[in-house]
Amino acid sequence: xxTPPRPARAxxxxxxxxxxxxxxxxxxxxxxxxxxxxxxxTPVSGGNLVYATGDAEPTCLDPHVGGxxxxxxxxxxxxxxxxxxxxxxxxxxxxxxxxxxxxDGLSWTITVHDDVQFTDGTxxxxxxxxxxxxxxxxxxxxxxxxxxxLEKVTGTEIVDEYTIRLNLREPDSALMExxxxxxxxxxxxxxxxxxxxxxxxxxxxxxxxxxxEWVKQNSITLVRNEDYNxxxxxxxHKGPAYLESITWRFIPxxxxxxxxxxxxxxxxxxxxxPDTIAAAGKxxxxxxxxxxxxxxxxxxxxxxxxPPFNDPLVREAxxxxxxxxxxxxxxxxxxAERSYSPLSSVxxxxxxxxxxxxxxxxxxxxxLDKAGWDQRDAQGYRVKDGKRLSLEFPVSTNQSIPAExxxxxxxxxxxxxxGIEINLNLxxxxxxxxxLAQNNYDLVSAPYTKVGPDVLRILYHSDxxxxxxxxxxxxxxxxxxxxxxxxxxxxxxxxxxxRRAALYEEAQKLILEGYYILPLYDQQNHFLYRSSVEGLRxxxxxxxxxxxxxxxxx
Amino acid sequence: MTRPAGxxxxxxxxxxxxxxxxxxxxFVLWAVTTxxxxxxxxxxxxxxxxxxxxxxxxxxxxxLAQVRAEYGLDQPLVVQxxxxxxxxxxxxxxxxxxxxxxxxxxxxxxxxxTLTLALLSLVLAWVVALxxxxxxxxxxxxxxxxxxxxxxxxxAVPHFWLASVLILLFSINLGWxxxxxxxxxxxxxxxxxxxxxxxxxxxxxxxxxxxxxxxxSPFALxxxxxxxxxxxxxxxxSLRHAAIPGIALSGWAxxxxxxxxxxxxxxxxxxxxxxxxxxxxxxxxxPLVTGVALVSALAYxxxxxxxxxxxxxxxxxVRGS
Numbered sequence: 001x002x003t004p005p006r007p008a009r010a011x012x013x014x015x016x017x018x019x020x021x022x023x024x025x026x027x028x029x030x031x032x033x034x035x036x037x038x039x040x041x042t043p044v045s046g047g048n049l050v051y052a053t054g055d056a057e058p059t060c061l062d063p064h065v066g067g068x069x070x071x072x073x074x075x076x077x078x079x080x081x082x083x084x085x086x087x088x089x090x091x092x093x094x095x096x097x098x099x100x101x102x103x104d105g106l107s108w109t110i111t112v113h114d115d116v117q118f119t120d121g122t123x124x125x126x127x128x129x130x131x132x133x134x135x136x137x138x139x140x141x142x143x144x145x146x147x148x149x150l151e152k153v154t155g156t157e158i159v160d161e162y163t164i165r166l167n168l169r170e171p172d173s174a175l176m177e178x179x180x181x182x183x184x185x186x187x188x189x190x191x192x193x194x195x196x197x198x199x200x201x202x203x204x205x206x207x208x209x210x211x212x213e214w215v216k217q218n219s220i221t222l223v224r225n226e227d228y229n230x231x232x233x234x235x236x237h238k239g240p241a242y243l244e245s246i247t248w249r250f251i252p253x254x255x256x257x258x259x260x261x262x263x264x265x266x267x268x269x270x271x272x273x274p275d276t277i278a279a280a281g282k283x284x285x286x287x288x289x290x291x292x293x294x295x296x297x298x299x300x301x302x303x304x305x306x307p308p309f310n311d312p313l314v315r316e317a318x319x320x321x322x323x324x325x326x327x328x329x330x331x332x333x334x335x336a337e338r339s340y341s342p343l344s345s346v347x348x349x350x351x352x353x354x355x356x357x358x359x360x361x362x363x364x365x366x367x368l369d370k371a372g373w374d375q376r377d378a379q380g381y382r383v384k385d386g387k388r389l390s391l392e393f394p395v396s397t398n399q400s401i402p403a404e405x406x407x408x409x410x411x412x413x414x415x416x417x418x419g420i421e422i423n424l425n426l427x428x429x430x431x432x433x434x435x436l437a438q439n440n441y442d443l444v445s446a447p448y449t450k451v452g453p454d455v456l457r458i459l460y461h462s463d464x465x466x467x468x469x470x471x472x473x474x475x476x477x478x479x480x481x482x483x484x485x486x487x488x489x490x491x492x493x494x495x496x497x498x499r500r501a502a503l504y505e506e507a508q509k510l511i512l513e514g515y516y517i518l519p520l521y522d523q524q525n526h527f528l529y530r531s532s533v534e535g536l537r538x539x540x541x542x543x544x545x546x547x548x549x550x551x552x553x554x
Numbered sequence: 555m556t557r558p559a560g561x562x563x564x565x566x567x568x569x570x571x572x573x574x575x576x577x578x579x580x581f582v583l584w585a586v587t588t589x590x591x592x593x594x595x596x597x598x599x600x601x602x603x604x605x606x607x608x609x610x611x612x613x614x615x616x617x618l619a620q621v622r623a624e625y626g627l628d629q630p631l632v633v634q635x636x637x638x639x640x641x642x643x644x645x646x647x648x649x650x651x652x653x654x655x656x657x658x659x660x661x662x663x664x665x666x667x668t669l670t671l672a673l674l675s676l677v678l679a680w681v682v683a684l685x686x687x688x689x690x691x692x693x694x695x696x697x698x699x700x701x702x703x704x705x706x707x708x709x710a711v712p713h714f715w716l717a718s719v720l721i722l723l724f725s726i727n728l729g730w731x732x733x734x735x736x737x738x739x740x741x742x743x744x745x746x747x748x749x750x751x752x753x754x755x756x757x758x759x760x761x762x763x764x765x766x767x768x769x770x771s772p773f774a775l776x777x778x779x780x781x782x783x784x785x786x787x788x789x790x791x792s793l794r795h796a797a798i799p800g801i802a803l804s805g806w807a808x809x810x811x812x813x814x815x816x817x818x819x820x821x822x823x824x825x826x827x828x829x830x831x832x833x834x835x836x837x838x839x840x841p842l843v844t845g846v847a848l849v850s851a852l853a854y855x856x857x858x859x860x861x862x863x864x865x866x867x868x869x870x871x872v873r874g875s
Binding site: 052056057059060066139140141142143144147196197200215216217218249250251252253255256257259260262263265266398428429430431433434435437468471 | 597598600605606615616617620621652653654655660663664718721722725726729732733734735736820821822823825826829830833836837838
C-alpha cells in the first residue's frame with residue numbers, strides 16, 4: 001500500500017523542444033545543482049531584462065500587506081527572507097546564518113548576518129527582524145499570509161545585536177518553512193516607519209534589485225543594488241546581480257504576452273498556457289521553465305458535509321467516473337503530469353496512491369447501485385428517493401485556466417455516463433467565494449500555495465471548516481475526522497524529521513482513502529523565456545523566478 | 555420655418571439649449587452614481603476584503619474591523635450613499651480601495667491614454683467610412699457591393715478577434731509593429747485600427763446610404779443640369795449630406811469606443827480607463843468603479859452635446875426646431 005515519497009526529480013526545470021546543448025545543460029542543472037551553474041561562457045554584466053507577468057498587478061508592493069502570489073513574484077527581486085530551501089527541501093541560510101529550536105520547542109533562536117545593509121543604509125540586525133515580526137502581526141498592516149504563518153509566535157526577545165529569539169505558544173515544526181516564504185521577507189525598519197501608502201509604493205529590502213519606479217497598470221522598474229552582498233546559500237555567484245535593471249510589465253492577455261515574447265519585446269513571460277508551451281517547443285529561440293508551486297496539488301475537493309457526498313461510496317464512485325488522464329493529455333498537451341497526492345510533487349513529504357483513482361465506470365456504477373442510487377430518470381441520471389444525483393461545481397475563472405475549465409467539462413461528460421449530473425458554473429472570484437460561503441457546492445477546485453506539508457493542517461483539519469470573519473474557510477472538502485485532526489496537530493508540533501514524515505504520510509492516506517479529493521496535477525507554474533536569457537531559475541521555496549544569477553547572452 | 559428674430563433671440567435659444575444639456579448631464583451623472591453604488595453591492599464580495607488584498611483574503615477580524623471603520627463601511631448603507639453623494643458634489647471622488655490613491659489622480663493618469671485612443675480611432679473610422687462611401691458612389695455597382703460587404707464584416711467582427719488577427723499578421727508574421735504597447739507612436743497603430751474598423755463598418759453603412767440618396771436627389775440633378783461633374787456633385791453637395799447621420803452617430807460611437815477600450819487596452823497591455831475599470835470591478839473597488847463610470851458618462855454627455863451642435867451647424871433643418 002505504501003508508496004515512498006517521490007524524489008526531488010520533479011523539481012528539474014524542463015527545456016522543451018530543440019534547444020542547444022549548452023542551454024539544455026544550463027536549464028537542466030540550474031535548479032538541481034546551482035553550484036555547477038556554469039557554461040563555457042562567462043556571464044556578462046549589464047543590460048535590461050523585460051519580464052511580462054500575467055498575474056494581477058499587485059495593489060501593494062510590500063508582500064506583508066495581504067500576501068498573494070503576484071506580490072511574491074515581484075518582491076522576490078528586491079526583498080529577502082531569513083532562510084531559503086535547497087532542492088532537497090532542506091532549510092538553508094539566507095539573511096539568517098544560524099537557527100536553533102529550544103529543547104521544549106517553545107522558542108527558536110535565529111542569528112542574522114552582521115555585514116548586511118538595507119538599500120536605504122539601515123543595518124540588518126536583530127532589532128530589524130523584530131520590527132518585521134511586529135509589522136506582520138500588526139492589524140494595521142492587514143497581513144493575511146504572513147499573519148497566519150506567525151500564528152504561534154507570541155513575542156520576541158533580543159539576545160544580542162544579531163540574535164533574536166521568537167517565543168511560541170506551542171511547538172511549530174513548520175516555522176522555518178514559513179519564514180522562507182517571500183511574504184515574510186525582511187524589510188528596512190526605517191522604511192516600515194513610513195506611511196503604508198509610501199511603503200506599498202517602494203518597499204526597501206536587502207535584495208539584488210531596488211524598486212525604482214512604479215507606473216500603475218504599466219510597469220515597475222527595478223534597478224541593480226550595487227552594494228548587494230546577501231545571496232542565498234544556493235545562489236550561482238556572489239556580489240551584485242549581472243543585470244543592470246528589470247522592467248516588470250503587466251500583460252494580462254496570454255496570447256499578447258506570448259506574441260510579445262516572440263517579437264522580442266519581452267524576455268521572460270509567466271503563466272504560459274499549455275497551447276503556448278506546446279507551440280514554443282517548436283521555436284528554437286524560446287525555452288521553457290516548469291516550476292510547480294509547493295503546497296497542495298491542484299485537486300477537486302468533494303464537499304463531504306452534505307448529501308450526496310456525505311456518503312463515502314458516492315465520493316468513491318465519482319472518483320472512478322472521472323477520466324482525468326485522457327483529459328490532461330489532450331487538453332494540456334502533456335505539459336502537466338497527473339498527481340495522485342494531496343501535496344505538490346515538490347513537497348518532500350508528499351505521498352501518492354495511483355491505485356485509488358483509476359478510471360473505472362463499471363466500478364462507479366457498482367458503487368452507486370450499492371449506495372442506493374439505483375433508479376434512473378428520463379435523461380439517464382441516477383435518482384434516489386425522488387432526487388436526482390446532481391452536483392454543483394462552481395468554477396472560478398480567475399483561478400482555473402481555460403484548459404482546466406475544459407478538463408472539468410470532460411469530467412462532467414464522463415460522470416454523466418454513470419448517471420451523475422454535474423452543473424458547472426463559471427464565476428468571477430467574488431461570486432465564487434460567495435457560493436462557497438453559502439455551502440452551495442459539491443465540487444470545487446481551489447489552489448493553495450505554502451511551503452511545507454503543514455498546508456494539510458490548513459486544508460483538512462476540522463478547524464478549517466469554521467469560517468474566518470470574511471466568510472472564508474480553507475477546508476473546502478469539509479473533512480471532519482478526529483483521527484486526522486489528531487495526526488495533523490501532532491505533525492505540526494513534531495520536530496523529529498522521521499516521526500514528522502510518518503505522521504504526514506498517515507494523514508495523507510486518510511485523506512486519499514476517504515475520497516475527499518480527486519488529485520489532478522501540480523499547481524502549474526510555467527515560464528517561457530528567450531534563449532538569450534541565461535541562468536534563470538525558480539527559487540525552491542514558492543517557485544518564484546529569481547533574476548539574481550541571470551545575464552543576457554545577446 | 556421662421557428664424558428667431560435678432561441676436562438676443564438666438565442667445566436666449568442657445569442659453570435654453572445649454573441649460574437643458576446641463577440638467578440632462580447632472581441627471582445622468584446622478585443616475586450612474588446611484589446605479590453603481592447599489593448595483594455593485596448586489597453582487598457578492600465584501601469591499602473590506604477588496605481593501606485587504608482581494609476576495610477570499612484570510613484577513614483577521616481585527617484587520618477587517620480596522621478597515622471597515624477607516625473607510626466608513628460599518629455605517630448603514632443609506633448613510634454611506636448620502637456621504638458619497640455629498641463628497642461627489644464637492645468634487646471629491648474618494649480614495650481607491652485597491653491602489654490606496656485618490657481616484658481623481660488615478661483618473662488623471664489614465665484618461666489621456668484612453669482619450670487619445672478613442673479620438674484617433676474615431677478619426678480613422680470617419681476617414682475609412684467616408685472613403686468607402688465615396689468610392690462606392692463614384693465607381694458604380696460592383697464597388698458598392700464590395701464596400702457594403704466590407705462594412706458588414708467590419709461591423710460584425712468582435713474587437714477581441716480582430717486584435718488577435720492583427721497581432722498575428724503584423725507583429726508575428728510580418729514583424730512590422732509591436733504586439734503590445736511600447737509607449738511609442740508605433741504601438742498605437744494596432745489598437746487604433748482594432749477599434750476603428752468595426753466602427754467604420756457601422757458609419758460606412760449609414761453614410762453610403764445617405765450619399766446614394768443625395769446623388770439621386772433633385773438638387774444633385776439640378777447641379778448636373780448646370781453641367782457640374784459627378785465629382786463636383788459629390789464633393790460640393792453629397793458629402794455634406796452623408797456626413798449628417800455620421801455626425802449624429804458619432805456621440806454614440808464615442809461611447810462604444812470607451813467600452814471597446816476595455817478589451818483593446820487589456821489585449822495590447824495599454825494603460826487607460828478601460829483596463830482600470832476591468833481591474834476595479836474584479837477587485838470590487840467601488841470608488842474607482844464609480845470614478846471611471848462618472849468620467850466616461852461625462853465624456854459621453856459632452857460628446858453627445860458636441861455632435862448635436864455639429865449637426866445643427868451642418869444641417870440647417872435641425873437648427874430651427
